[in-house]
Amino acid sequence: MRCLRQFYRILCFAVISCTANAEQLQLKSISYSSQEPTHLAFDLSAPCRHRYFSLSNPHRLVIDLENTRLNQVLNQPNDHPLFANLRTGIRNGQDLRIVIELKGSAQGKSLLVEKNNGAELQFDLQLKAALPQKVDRHADLVATSSVKAVETPVTPVRPVALKAPKTKGRDIIVAIDAGHGGKDIGAQGGNGTQEKDVVFAIAKRLEAIINNQSGMKAAMIRNGDYFVPLNQRVRLAHEAKADLFVSIHADAFNDASARGASVYTLASKGASSAGARWLADTENAADAVGGNGNDAGNDTLVSILHDLSNKAAKEASQNVGNKVLKSVRSLGELHRSAVQKAGFVVLKSPDIPSILVETAFISNPEEENRLNSRAYQDRMAAAMFGGIMAHFRQYAPANTLLAQQSRAARVVRAQVENNSLPASDKPMLLAAVQDEVVDSLAQHTINRGETLSGIAQQYRVSMRALRLANKMNDGNVKIGQVLVIPPAT
Structure with a gap:
């Protein structure tokens, strides 16, 4: 549309x-x-x-x-x-x-x-x-x-004029921050896997998914193997006018049995756990490893750190964090079942909702192998996108194309229902309306253990709307099946 x-x-x-x-x-x-x-x-x-x-x-x-x-x-x-x-x-x-x-x-x-x-x-x-x-x-x-x-026999439907709202909104910008880079390799697995490489691979896959979604655009904080100081990552997100900042990392711990993904937002008072505080301290030390030193005195960073009381950004960070964590849960065990809070420097932007995703434990031999797997990288990127999309379906900025498309779809459906067409013609016309908006809708790839009811709940749509959008006769889904997600009502 x-x-x-x-x-x-x-x-x-x-x-x-x-x-x-x-x-x-x-x-x-x-x-x-x-x-x-x-x-x-x-x-x-x-x-x-x-x-x-x-x-x-x-x-x-x-x-x-x-x-x-x-x-x-x-x-x-x-x-x-x-x-x-x-x-x-x-x-x-x-x-x-x-x-x-x-x-x-x-x-x-x-x-x-x-x-x-x-x-x-x-x-x-x-x-x-x-x-x-x-x-x-x-x-x-x-x-x-x-x-x-x-x-060919043709059954025509009489032309119906539907006045749809204009849909000329801007793209939603998602800043994707692949952690570490260059001299800063991040954590390293037992088989030599470097965090900077696997998180960059996942970031590029997420970039491709976002750029393939109508009404969305990805902004890569780093686009190669080089180091970007932490405060500059925040600055680049501001320059890109990002609506969301997503930092991607791979966790590590001295206990090789630690496993699972986690999602973090900024802690304004204190870390939610000792582990979260230790992890934030480790990640925040990246500037020293990269040769940038402590840049806390930089005027730009000071101004960014000055006001962390932006309630809207904090609430949005928590909301998108919850949805990404819920979506990532479909890939397997979580390290923490709730969104954690810690003082990550890259999350300290007062006006951009920001989350940090620890995709797996690179220090765990099994998860190190998964991080090197293209299939897992694809699934992790798709899961993160599913959570991001679920957030923006609920809270897309009003001047964005996605918000206007959702509103336009609802208006057109209402016009079809209120049109003077015979009742027998309306289902066919509604199907045509659905075909028109398909190109601008999100998609979800079915992972193991997922159900249609769970996906409907995740995206806040009805099971009937999901079945109609995908022309399904029942609620059965298969692993790998791609579903179109209609606008939330």
Whole structure:
């Protein structure tokens, strides 16, 4: 739901009569024609069921191919008079979605042509703006070919004008601080693993996830293996105008049996435990290791440390800390079951909510191996993002795109419910509205032990909304399944 001044919806469901193979189908290629600019064709391994609909602002044709995967990367429509670009994605774990951005307003009509070695799904677009005339390709096919052409039955839904709020808000900025770096290696595991390396790997994975989320942007505090003084990390977050500061570390202790992840926020009075105080003292000594010395006299740092009474930032830090801890719990044992408090220098920003995540104990041989695992790094980054996203779904700043998208989605749903359409048409239109906002919604990858009810509670949405957003018939989920998270209501 990007930058919509007026939300027009024309939804077409195309159900193709076919003897669909139970095996997964393959989309081999797509072909465009500059001589016939309103025509495009998909080469399939077999006939398939599909549906399509058109969107506006910007103009797009959206095609869903049931139980289909890409055989190879599809060609982009370079310098085409009608098609601007193309992107693909997987829906419901099995269907292939193709989104083609158009250079003008158009409605589509499909034709399935069955072949001996597969099928061709063809689209002809009806344009509001005039484009070069094209020949009747379908007539030529019927006249000169022995293949069978099947006209697609289309059930149109009458156009409905939905006035959606403008969604031109700014991105939410998340400052990602990979601990240590350069001469400061941080803690070291028994097999030689250095903290600075594994936390940087997790930070880069979190950066990729955030930058892939519409309405969010990551700002890396360090983008390589070099040392950044602690006070400068805070300053860089301010320069990036961050809405959240996340510092990523790996814990260590002289007892190799210590294990589990922890989340910390700033303690304004005193550490929540002796262990938390020891850890903060250890991390705060990084400047001395990095050769920066004690910079407590620096004017910028003094001004930052001067006022730690910003109640809103403290409450937000606690809230996001709770949600990240809850999300990280899905990966296994926690070292502390509640958010801890300690005097970390990098958390001492009076106006930026800040948390520090200890991802695991690098001093524990088993957890050292996990920290070196790309799969664990991916899962930890995804878990942190899940908590961050859950926080901003509840408390997104009002001038951000995410806050406005959530509000717009609620407004549009209300308009659909109050529209004069027949009751039988409303579920189809609501489904179309949901399709429109999918691109801007968060996603959650199912980990071992997670349930749909638990995910609904984590993101503060109903199970019904989750099932509707993901077109699920029941509440069963599978490990690795990716769920779209609809806006909280």
